[in-house]
Structure formats: structure tokens, C-alpha cells
Amino acid sequence: MTEIAGTAVLFVLPIITPPVLAVCLALLFRRARAGALLNPGSLLLLALAGASVALGAFAIGTWCGDSLTGTEQHCAFSGSTPADRVVHRTFPVSARCVGDGGAGELVPAWVNPAVITGTSIAALATATAAALAPGPRRSSAARTRRRANPEEA
Known part of the structure; x- marks a missing residue:
């Protein structure tokens, strides 16, 4: 069941990445026109755009090494060397066709x-x-006590 869920996530990420990225960039350009680009909200939009790009690229790279047709056909179809097996690495994202003729990378x-x-x-x-x-705000009760007793603050 977890393999199916992981495959579903990898399928959805490249589909979701372009709209998320477009919305984030549109909101950032809108904030830049208003002159409010360096505030926490804008920076979090930029962080969401960066994370979207990273996750989408990671999902695409992970897909490139998966084959449903078998190792030999997958490596031949991708233009790589004929191979006995495909070796996967998570980071950096890599899928290499390894065989007698050398090795060829499947990930762009x-x-x-x-x-x-x-x-x-x-x-x-x-x-x-x-x-x-901004730092933590004082409660209204703390502000009232401070006004009532100024030497305490």
C-alpha cells in the first residue's frame, strides 16, 4: 500500500508544480508592484515556489529511472547503453543503466x-x-499593568 501511495505522490507532484509556481510568482509580482516585497508573507511565497520546483524536479528525476517494460528495453529506449540492471540513487537523483558496455544516465x-x-x-x-x-506581542493585560505601574517595566 505504501508503494502505491508513494507512486501516487510522485505522479501528482509534476502536475501540481506548474500551477503552484505560477500562482506564487503572480502574487510575488503583485506584491513587488505594491512595494511590499521584503516582508515575511512574500518570502514565504518565494519559499513555496522554491519548494515546488524542488519537489517537482525530484519527482520527474525519480520517474526517469522507473520502467514498466523491463531494464533492457528501458535503457535502449532512452538511448543509453544496453544494460543488465538500473542502479538508483536518491540524492543526487540518479538512475544509471549498468551493463557490459558501460553505464548511461537516465535522469536529465x-x-x-x-x-x-x-x-x-x-x-x-x-x-x-x-x-x-515581528516578535511576540504583549497581551492587552500586560500593557494595562505596564501603564498602571510604570516603574515595574
């Missing part, structure tokens, strides 16, 4: 840079949003 070259760049953008934007976020 743009996948790993997109995963790393999207993850970096998401992490930096989230950290910056946390740094720019």
Missing part, C-alpha cells in the same frame, strides 16, 4: 541543479522570513 542533467536550487531558495527564504517576522 537539469534535475539535480533544479532540486538543489529550489531547496536552497526555500531554505533561505524561510530563514529570512523568520528573521523579519
Whole structure:
């Protein structure tokens, strides 16, 4: 059951990535026009866009090494060397056809840079949003006590 759920997630991510990315970028451009680009809300939108790119690229890279037709046919169809097996790596995303004639990569070259760049953008934007976020607010009761007794504060 978990394999089916994992496959379903990998199927949905590349489909969801373009609309999520488009909405995030549209909202960011709208905020840039209003002059409110460097606030926590805008930075979290940028983090969502980066995470969307990273997850979508990761899902596409993971799909590239999966075959329903068998290893030999999959490697031959992709233009790689004839192979006995396909070796998968999670990070960096890799699927290599390994055989007597050498090894050939099935994952496109743009996948790993997109995963790393999207993850970096998401992490930096989230950290910056946390740094720019306002601190904890005082409750109205604490403000009332401070006004009533100013030497306490």
C-alpha cells in the first residue's frame, strides 16, 4: 500500500508544480508592484515556489529511472547503453543503466541543479522570513499593568 501511495505522490507532484509556481510568482509580482516585497508573507511565497520546483524536479528525476517494460528495453529506449540492471540513487537523483558496455544516465542533467536550487531558495527564504517576522506581542493585560505601574517595566 505504501508503494502505491508513494507512486501516487510522485505522479501528482509534476502536475501540481506548474500551477503552484505560477500562482506564487503572480502574487510575488503583485506584491513587488505594491512595494511590499521584503516582508515575511512574500518570502514565504518565494519559499513555496522554491519548494515546488524542488519537489517537482525530484519527482520527474525519480520517474526517469522507473520502467514498466523491463531494464533492457528501458535503457535502449532512452538511448543509453544496453544494460543488465538500473542502479538508483536518491540524492543526487540518479538512475544509471549498468551493463557490459558501460553505464548511461537516465535522469536529465537539469534535475539535480533544479532540486538543489529550489531547496536552497526555500531554505533561505524561510530563514529570512523568520528573521523579519515581528516578535511576540504583549497581551492587552500586560500593557494595562505596564501603564498602571510604570516603574515595574
